[in-house]
Amino acid sequence: MKHNRFSFFNFNHISLNLSLQNSKGFLYEEIALKIEQQIETGILAPGEKLTSVRKLSQQLDVSMSTAFQAYFSLENKGLIEARPRSGFYVRCQIQHRPVPPKKSITSKVPTEVNIDDLVSRLVGVSENKVEVPFGTARPDSRLLPTHKLNKTLLSVARNSEKEIIEYDFTSGNSFLREQLSFLSFNWGKNLMPEEIVTTTGCMEALNLSLRAVTKPGDTIAIESPTFYGVLQCIESLGLKVVEISTDPDTGICLDELETAITKQDIKACLVISNFNNPLGSCIPDIKKKELVQLLFKHNIPLIEDDVYGDLYFGSKRPITAKAFDEHGMVLLCSSFSKTLAPGYRVGWVAPGKFLNQIKRLKFMTSIASPSLQQMAIAEFIKKGEYTKHLKVLRSTFSRQVLLATQIIIKYFPEGTKVTHPKGGCFLWIELPGNINTLKLYYKAMEFNIEFLPGILFSTQKKFRNFMRISCSLVWENKAEEALKTIGQILLKELK
Amino acid sequence: MKHNRFSFFNFNHISLNLSLQNSKGFLYEEIALKIEQQIETGILAPGEKLTSVRKLSQQLDVSMSTAFQAYFSLENKGLIEARPRSGFYVRCQIQHRPVPPKKSITSKVPTEVNIDDLVSRLVGVSENKVEVPFGTARPDSRLLPTHKLNKTLLSVARNSEKEIIEYDFTSGNSFLREQLSFLSFNWGKNLMPEEIVTTTGCMEALNLSLRAVTKPGDTIAIESPTFYGVLQCIESLGLKVVEISTDPDTGICLDELETAITKQDIKACLVISNFNNPLGSCIPDIKKKELVQLLFKHNIPLIEDDVYGDLYFGSKRPITAKAFDEHGMVLLCSSFSKTLAPGYRVGWVAPGKFLNQIKRLKFMTSIASPSLQQMAIAEFIKKGEYTKHLKVLRSTFSRQVLLATQIIIKYFPEGTKVTHPKGGCFLWIELPGNINTLKLYYKAMEFNIEFLPGILFSTQKKFRNFMRISCSLVWENKAEEALKTIGQILLKELK
Incomplete structure (x- = not known):
């Protein structure tokens, strides 16, 4: 039984590992981390039901509250989901990764850099209103402690x-x-x-x-x-x-x-x-x-x-x-x-x-x-x-990177490869075949969707079929829709 | 009679000039400007008594208040002074000027610039506490509308x-x-x-x-x-x-x-x-x-x-x-x-x-x-x-530049030449003979007095007997004393 495998085999294993370090019982972070590893490594499959909160608390001898916290933090990261009156389920895991760029560079002589014109043509555009800014690396101000920080600034300025x-x-x-x-x-x-x-x-x-x-x-x-x-x-x-x-x-x-x-x-x-x-x-x-x-x-x-x-x-x-x-x-x-x-x-x-x-x-x-x-x-x-804010922002980015990954895997063409970063806010995506992401960029901009084409990230006109998606925006329905739109454009292109 | 010369000859002249522009009588600025020109050109000599406020108002057909304003603005600029129960007197005028640097440069080949080491040795020091900062070009914060500007900033930050x-x-x-x-x-x-x-x-x-x-x-x-x-x-x-x-x-x-x-x-x-x-x-x-x-x-x-x-x-x-x-x-x-x-x-x-x-x-x-x-x-x-503030700051700098000039002329060695700027906050001073202002700089710094030696202002080790005095500080007794101290060091050196 899957349920059993999860609850006994794995948690016994954690138990053995952690009991040495922590005689007072587990912290919720430790429990969450272990489950996360199991999701990542495929021990827990997408769609699999997790053990109930009550059972988890009994098995690990932690409070119900700790068990809930562990699940909530995983839910917040987008790794698991609560289904009404049913419990927690594993959402998805990432199986595809891009291959690293080909190793054919060092034999060449040093290159003059000549990227500025291209960047100015593309990135300059973002001064205009972009509906879905997958192109920008800065966090949306709604993800920042704008008011709190401003209050601090006001008090410093006064004093x-x-x-x-x-x-x-x-x-x-x-x-x-x-x-x-x-x-x-x-x-x-x-x-x-x-x-x-x-x-x-x-x-x-x-x-x-x-x-x-x-x-x-x-x-x-x-x-x-x-x-x-x-x-x-x-x-x-x-x-x-x-x-x-x-x-x-x-x-x-x-x-x-x-x-x-x-x-x-x-x-x-x-x-x-x-x-x-x-x-x-x-x-x-x-x-x-x-x-x-x-x-x-x-x-x-x-x-x-x-x-x-x-x-x-x-x-x-x-x-x-x-x-x-x-x-x-x-x-x-x-x-x-x-x-x-x-x-x-x-x-x-x-x-x-x-x-x-x-x-x-x-x-x-x-x-x-x-x-x-x-x-x-x-x-x-x-x-x-700052520390308090970082905790929230990390969890938000982590969740958003995962959500974007899920949609990309589902809606982008077969053969798409995507990184699985352990931090930051970027996904680096390799598209199959002869897809030119510079052309894709212009098409997406017609829908007011911005991302950055791979060609911007090298002096050698490489990465023509790569793209960078930044997940530092506020994750709304239109973000999901925008990724689906890119996916649809791609599928049309490949036909 | 000096008094007559001033009141009739000169003001009749102004009268002719200005009546065409302004049928409602003179503005105090116009009167002040004309007197300033007469002081500059030597028509009014240092120590000379100005016509009384009452007479001035009668002669030019302006209110007593306008006449007073004209004199106050000149007093504020340091050009004239009020002596108790006696009236207003011309203070001093500047007769000495530096010669321009010798014209021997363009025949040379272009020079590599190598000033940074020297600047860092001298100007870096000013991060420490300097008692009298004739070296710095920035206005003292007490001359700035610190509180008013800060209030504006606070309101902008709030909104x-x-x-x-x-x-x-x-x-x-x-x-x-x-x-x-x-x-x-x-x-x-x-x-x-x-x-x-x-x-x-x-x-x-x-x-x-x-x-x-x-x-x-x-x-x-x-x-x-x-x-x-x-x-x-x-x-x-x-x-x-x-x-x-x-x-x-x-x-x-x-x-x-x-x-x-x-x-x-x-x-x-x-x-x-x-x-x-x-x-x-x-x-x-x-x-x-x-x-x-x-x-x-x-x-x-x-x-x-x-x-x-x-x-x-x-x-x-x-x-x-x-x-x-x-x-x-x-x-x-x-x-x-x-x-x-x-x-x-x-x-x-x-x-x-x-x-x-x-x-x-x-x-x-x-x-x-x-x-x-x-x-x-x-x-x-x-x-x-900003405009309001500039008016005050200009008047302050103008007065301070003049005050500094007066002390320099009085206390620096014979042969000292000093510029007569029409704006800004700097005096550029040429000292006589073989005075090395870099040595003078170190001696003055022992008294916590800072100015800048001329050698800093060229790539060619020129201006060894020049110095720059900035009058952007708050003019206090210790500023005057500091200039006198530099004068005393110089006189000792020349002996």
Whole structure:
């Protein structure tokens, strides 16, 4: 009996595993995590009924409330569903994944970047009204603690009118740098406030970092695919790139990177380490360590973009490559634009031994960033509100990514492959055959549906049959309908 | 009799001039302006007694109140002083001026810029507590409408919480661009909102402009002396410069610029057109027109920094070179950092035909600037508060510049020459003989007095016996004492 298999075999197994760690009984998160793993690995099949809340509480010797909480958190993630007067059922699981891009890059010479024109033609459009914005990486403001954060900002503005009208330090507001220092424990690295420079968003952090460690004409190693904004930034600085293959789960391919390093004069490496844009990959800890060591061996600085790191779906935040940086060779860049307040334009960089260069470049670029938003976010963190908000946002993104996946699998043509990210808000989709997602983009825009075609994410006109769907919007009926519409366009195309 | 000469000869003259324009009698500003001109030209000598308020009102057929207002406004500017129970007296006038830098530059090859190290050693220090900050260009927050502006910001933040948490347009907040469009009438150019891109301060505007019209290795023409921040910015972008001589009154020397253009491959020209930093020069309208035409003839873009343009001491704002830009070749850059709110980090650029390049570069550099401060400043302008505030600030700076000049003339060694700016907040001082102002800088810093040594304002280690004094601080006794202290150090040095 399925029911039995679930309730006895599996939970006994959990029981054995967990009882050693926790003599006071299970936490609901532990129970939920175990069930989630069983759904992912296929032990629990879609449509299968879960054991009742009452039985679960008896079997595991936890309160009814804990059992309910476990199920509710899984329901919230979109993994299970409650059917009226019947109980909880497994919804769906993801079986399809994209193959990683073909490994045929490092034999080529470094490429000039020439993506800006294309991006401007496509992404510029989004200043207009888009009905269903699968194209944008920023969270919809309805998913943000808009009012709460604004109240904090108002109180800071009332109490610090002198501070906010004056220039702040070039290295940034000290209150925020203190709070970032506290947060850095979660990144696996205990950073001091004076090791951090705040910036006008992560984009400025990346810009300053690239300028600190390269000069025009230099070649840098990047992942393929890579966020088009990074490519534009590289282009505007007159840098060349070598694109390195990636695995959709574990990110940049180290063997290939090593080959590139030995063949080319690589001056820096840039990765989005956790929940990559667009790939969703997360470099495992051990591989992060290897990456840092490999680059250090060749005296190559690593620019690490960790802007999605706080958006993990699992139980623990992934650490950063910076955690393994013993020699100050990692420039860790991030911001609050994907998690809390895009419009506040608050980012930062922990530049290791390049601190002085970064400070000087920051001065020459914008003197300093505005204090007010920095102080408001610092206060928000200090009050514990940021952590509280992240919990909700993670659960929302996790649920929405899963819902989108389900619809894609159901309505997109046979042979569609889709990533299964463990965090962030992106799905990277490989379409079958000769589908050109740039054409698809224009067709979808006629329905006011925006996504981003794969061609934007490489310097080599690759990924023509790939697309990026961002699930950072508010999930409404029209989001589901929009995905179905894309699916219908695709089916018509393939006929 | 002096008294007679003043009251009859001069005022009859005004009377003739003005009666045509104004049949209802004089405005106090007109009377004050005329007296100011007489003080400047030496018709009224220092120490001379002015006609009494009663007589002045009778002679010009204006109310006592108008006559008093005229004298008060001159007193506020530091030009005259009231002596108890005696009347108003002329204070002092400036007779000494610096010679322009020697014209020996254009025959040289373009220079690599290498100023950043020096600036960082000196200007970085000012993050610490300086007692008397003659070194800083930003107005002291006590001279700013801190509370009033903050109230505006609070009201904007309360009413627009959704707008401020979201990304704004890359080209900037539209409300602010509308207000800038209105203000642009004062700049002699009717700019449309869509011709403007807002930035994180003027420094970002200059950065984007330089990046839009040059590539690393290019040579640009700049004034000599030039603001060190501009030199740093140029250095960080890998550009070379040709320094062009300047006149302390009328700015960049056009003959020399033309020679440079014919001899070198100049890719852009950058000037601070109005109330130059550090020189205080203001390029006359006719010369601005010639400058724009000369550059257009050679297809060279002009980057115009107008950050001090609103700080005129006379009766009318100088227009910009942009006013003569018929072909979109002038990139006009400015900000509110020197006039209203340094910490708000709000600047802008009107880039002419380089609009699209600037928008793209802005996106790649920081996506967009924060909205809140832009909206607050827009509202402040709309309410007429910005104009009101500028009136007070101009009068304060005008008075302080004059007070500083008086002390410098009195206490600095014989042979000291000092500029006589018509706006802004800087005095550019040439010291006699072999005085090294870098050494003087370190000595003054022992007394917690900061100014900037001349060597910072050129790529060629020139201006070793020059210094820049900024009068944007709050003028207190200790400011006067500090200048006297510098004078004493100098006298000791010369012995």
